[in-house]
Amino acid sequence: MKTTVHIIGSGFSSLAAACYLAQDGFKVTIFEKNNTIGGRARQLKKDGFTFDIGPTWYWMPDVFERFFGDFNKKPSDYYTLEKLNPAYSVYFGKNDLITIEDTLEKISKAFENEEPGSSKKLATFIQNAKSNYDIAIKDLVYNPGLSPLELITPNTIKKINQFFSTIQKDVRKEFKNDRLVKILEFPVLFLGAKPSDTPSFYSFMNYADFGLGTFHPKKGMYQVILAMEHLAKELGVTIKTNANIESIIVEDKTAKGLICGGKAFYSNIVLSGADYHHTETLLDKAYRQYSETFWSKKTFAPAALLFYVGFDKTLKHVNHHTLFFDVDFENHAKSIYDNPKWPESPLFYASFPSKTDDFFAPEGKEAGIFLIPLAPGIEDNDNIRKEYFNKIIARFEHVTSQKVSEDILFYESFCINDFIKDYNSYKGNAYGMANTLLQTAFLRPKLKSKTVKNLFFTGQLTVPGPGVPPSLISGKLAANLISKQFGVLV
Structure with missing residues (x-):
């Protein structure tokens, strides 16, 4: 009889873990509380428009290829991938923008135009970032975070200083143009911390940006979820939706299953891809590894206010991905990390997938997604959302020199609540726990419970960290721990 695994949640990490476990011979069932799978990566459809509710950036394509390759598949077996050119644009003021194209050569020219001599500095910076990327992917991120010794390899020893300096110091030492500094500091925001708190080693995100590029799966990021669902079902995984977990069954300090809809579903192993803090509330206090004080002291990646907007015309002067850095970067960061409050003048990001893919909007119209990073836990209500929608639309009109407010067919919002x-x-929070020095690798919450046998965790609050590619890796790491414990060689 097969060993059974029940998985809480159906996000990227849960689906990845389910595929690996099913391949290793386990009987796997996923329980998803919502009516569609994908966790944060769901879709919204309205009046002929489609929006990715969660992730919209496809970076680190090699991680996706490695995931599907582990099952003798390729991403192209399931979805069509297009490299974006331009990758994105960054506005610094009215009609004032820098466009990041699809090759390092083109990006170097854009840098040189801004700051003479910067292209040589960029070449050196990205060469180091590539070295870090190779070490991260080969030596570090596929480790389960069990021991500090995982960080000690011949390659990482050579880079030891980069764990004790910061991205901000490195960038600002070499680049004096404030606009270029902001562009180089932007990728680490995906790691959920300020550049001043992010170790230099994480410059590998700059290589992911400039060296590997930005991609778009046709019909959106949800196609990756559907691909993983298809693969999981091919491997024999059962997926239950509208299945909210009420508690984890523990007997003799061992996880024995889940309570869902008042019914007991027994299993040999429980793996949670749901929010780590929430998962522990499904246990009696005696079995929780981390206290409320522990969580309250951690640095979390931002929350977000998102708007999904249907426009009754196509928009000008924007690309698929467009960043609006026309206000003070530092002040917004302080309102997230130092003095949590609503930012007076927020930076924001906008995605217009219909610029690339006509799947997202009816002909002659535009689908727009706007995102404002926020401090987790601050007040959220409809009046605040409406105020900030009006703020960013007014800013958008000013910076891009076009009127759009009268062409808005509808907007939906999604925020902290x-x-x-x-x-x-x-x-x-929207992205999990930030990757600061004291929240890296073995210092993150563990994949395996220290207090309950046969209880495991995966996702962006554990190793390796926030983001879609790390979530895929996290699923593999959790599955490997389970397979090793239960006698399956990996």
Whole structure:
């Protein structure tokens, strides 16, 4: 009889873990609280428009290739991938923008135009970033975070200083043009921390940006979820939706299954891809590894206010991905990390997937997604959302020199209260726990429970960290631990 695994949640990490475990011979069932799978990576459809609710950036394509390759598949077996050119644009003021294209050569020219001599500095910076990327992918991120010794390899010893300096110091030492500094510091925001708190080693995100590029799966990021669902079902995984977990069954300090809809579903192993903090609330206090004080002291990646907007015309002067850095970067960061509050003048990001893919909007119209990073846990209500929608639309009109407010057919919002309601997200965070020095690798919450046997965790609050590619890796790491414990060689 097969060993059974019940998985809480159906996000990237849960689906990845399910595929690996099913391949290793386990009988796997996923329980998803919402009516569609994908966790944060769901879709919204309205009036002929389609929006990716969660992730919209496809970076680190090699991680996706490695995942599907582990099952003798390729991403192209399931979805069509297009490299974006331009990758994105960054606005610094009215009609004032820098466009990041699809090759390092083109990006170097853009840098040189801004700051003479910067292209040589960029070449050196990206060469180091590539070295870090190779070490991260080969030596570090596929380790399960069990021991500090995982960080000690011949390659990482050579880079030891980069764990004790910061991205901000490195960038600002070489680049004096404030606009270029902001572009180089932007990728680490995906790691959920300020550049001043992010170790230099994480410059590998700059290589992911400039060296590997930005991609778009045709029909959106949800196609990756559907691909993983298809693969999981091919491997024999059962997926239950509208299946909210009420508690984890523990007997003799061992996880024995889940309570869902008042019924007991027994299994040999429980793996949670749901919010780590929430998962521990499904246990009696005696079995929780981390206290409320522990969580309250951690640095969390931002929450977000998102708007999904249907426009009754196509928009000008924007690309598929467009960043609006026309206000003070530092002040917004302080309102997230230092003095949590709503930012007076927020930076924001906008995605217009219909610029690339006509799947997202009816002909002659535009689908727009706007995102404002926020401090987790601050007040969220409809009046605040409306105020900030009006703020960013006014800014958008000014910076891009076009009127759009009268062409808005509708908008939907998603913010802290929704992250809590839909995903049981701690304080409504959007991206998990930040990758600061003291929250890296073995210092993150563990994949395996220290207090309950046969209980495991995966996802962006554990190793290796926030983001879609790390979530795929996290699923593999959790599955490997389970397979090793239960006698399956990996």
